Amino acid sequence: MDAAAAATATSPAPATTTRRINYVLASSTKSAVKLSQLAWTSTRPETLSVHTNSRSFCSRLFVQQRGPKSKDRSSILSPACFSTRAGIDSDNATNKNPAIKLDSTSTAPQPATPLPNQALSSTCSKGLVLDLGLKNSWDSEEIGSPVVKRYMGDDEERWYMWYHGRSDEINASDHIGLAVSSNGIHWARGAGPARSSGDVGLVMNCGEQWWAFDTEGVRPSELVIMSSPTYSSVYWLYYTGFSSDELDLSEFSGLDLENPKKFHVGYMQNENEGKGKIFKSLPGLAWSQDGRQWARIEGDHHSGALFDVGSGKEWDSLFIAAPKVVVHDNDDLRMYYHSFDIKNGQFAIGLARSRDGIRWVKLGKIMGGGSTGSFDEFGVMNAHVVRNAKDGSYLMAYEGVAAEGVRSIGLAVSSDGLKNWARLLDNAALRPTEQDGWDNKGVGSPCLVHMEDNPNEWRLYYRGIGQNGRTGIGMAACKGSDIRILERWDGIQL
Secondary structure (H helix, E strand, O other): OOOEEEEOOOOOOOOOOOOOOEEOOOOOOEEEOOEEEOOOOOOOOOOOEEEEEOOOOOOOOOOOOOOOOOOOOHHHHOOOOOOEEOOOOOOOOOOOOOOOOOOOEEEOOOOOOOOOOOOOOOOOOOOEOOOOOOOOOOOEEEEEEEEEEEEEOOOOEEEEEEEEOOOOOOOEEEEEEEEEEEEOOEEEOOOOOOOOOOEEEEEEOOOOOOOOOOOOOEEEEEEEEEEOOOOOOOEEEEEEEEEEOOOOOHHHHHOOOOOOOOOOOHHHHHHOOOOOEEEEEEEEEEEEOOOOOOOEEEOOOOOOOOOOOOOOOOOOOOOEEEEEEEEEEEEEEEEEEEEEOOOEEEEEEEEEEEEEOOEEEEEEEEOOOOOOOOOOOOEEEEEEEEEEEOOOOOOEEEEEEEOOOOOEEEEEEOOOOOOOOEOOOOOEEEEEEEEEEEEEEOEEEEEEEEEOOOOOOOOEEEEEEEEOOEEEEEEEEEEEEEEEEEOOOOOOOO
16 A cells, blocks of 8 residues: 655755655555655656565665654555665675675766865874865864775775764854765765765755754764665665753763764863763664765654663663664664763663664663773773674674773674674774874774675774864774784875
C-alpha cells in the first residue's frame, strides 16, 4: 500500500530556504521514491528509484510528518528496501560496511576544479593532510570529525572525506563539508557551498526548524552506502546534531568538559577555555544521492533525532554524540556512541542496535575510562569501529582523555563487536607530537581505513590540535602489519 510522507531537506547553500521533500514509497518489486520540491539547485532527475527485495538488506524508511507521534503503527509507511550493493563510483570499495558491495556498472560524478589543500612536508607538519581553510571560507576557524571513504576502480582510486568545519565569523556554527582526493593524502576542498553533484565544499548546514535537535551545529559521524543493484546509490550519513539546550554541570566546572568541544586560534591562551558550555546533542540521519545534497530522515524523537538521551541517572542522560554505525549482518546494524557518565565522572562509549538503521534499541555502556594514570583515565569517546575482513573480529580506534585533559588515540578489539572489548595497548597508539608539531596539544576523532588491496595495511585519519588550539586533519599508517604501531605520514612514504 502506498503512503505519503515528508522529510526535512538540507540545502548546501546558507542563503537557500529549506523546504520539505514529499515522496511516495511503494512496497512493490520495483518501486520508485518520487522526490519533489527539492530545496537545492540540481540538474539530476528528481526521482530516486528503489529496488525492493525481501531477501536483500532492507532499510525500512519510516519517515513521518512532523507533529505528535502516533502510537498507531498502522500509520507507519510500508518499508522501502535498499540492497547493500552500492553503485557509487567504482568496482570495489574499502572502509565500507562488510555487507556492502559496489555495482561495477555505475559511474561517479567528476569533481569540479576545487581549491588545492596546502599540506607541507616538513617536521612541523608531519602527518598533516588537511589544514584550515582560507580566510573567510566556511572552514577557516576549525575542522575535525573526518569520515574517510576509499573507492577502487580498474585504473584509479578515489577518496572522499566528510568533515565538520566552522568559519571565523562571530558565533559561527559547525557545518559539514566534503573534500576529495586521488590518494588520500592530497585533498581538494571548496571555500563555499558545493553547488553541484561534482563540486566540493560545504554540503550540509544546521537544521532551520525551531523544534529540530540540530539547530546549533552538525558534525559527521559515519557514512553507510545503500543502493539498488539496478539504480543509483544512496548515501546514509549518521551525524551529531547540537541544539541550544544548555546543560548545567557546575559541579564539574573544573574539568575539561564541553559539548561540542570547540577549538580556535587563541583557544589555549586562556586557562579557562577548556571549561566551556555543554549543549545537548542527539544522533541524526540524512540521505543523499551524490554525497553532497542531503535530506534529513526524521527519527521517532519529537525533535527529529533517532533517539533521546537516557532518563534519570542513566549513564547517557546528558547527551548522545558521535554515532558510528557498522553493518554486522542483514537486519543487524550497530551504533557506537559516547556520552558523559555523571556517576563515574568519565566519558564512556555505549552501543545500540537496529534492524532498519532508523529505530534503535540501546544495549548500554560497553567501555569506560582506563586505570588511574592512564592516557584514557578521564574517559573514552569518538569510537570508530571497523570489522576486520581477515578474521571477522572488530577493531575500535577511540579518543582517550587523560586526567589532565590531554587527548590521545587508543585501540581495542572484540570478537563479536558487542560488550567484550579489550584494549590492545596499555598506552596510546597515537599521542600528540612533541615540541613544535602541528598536533602537539592533542589528537582524537579517529577514522580507520583498511586498504583492502593490502590486507595488512591500515590508515588512521584524525583531528589534531596544535599551538593556541589550531586544528587540522592528519593521517598515520601502521608500520608493517602491526596496527599497534602507527607512524604519521611524512611526505615521503605511501
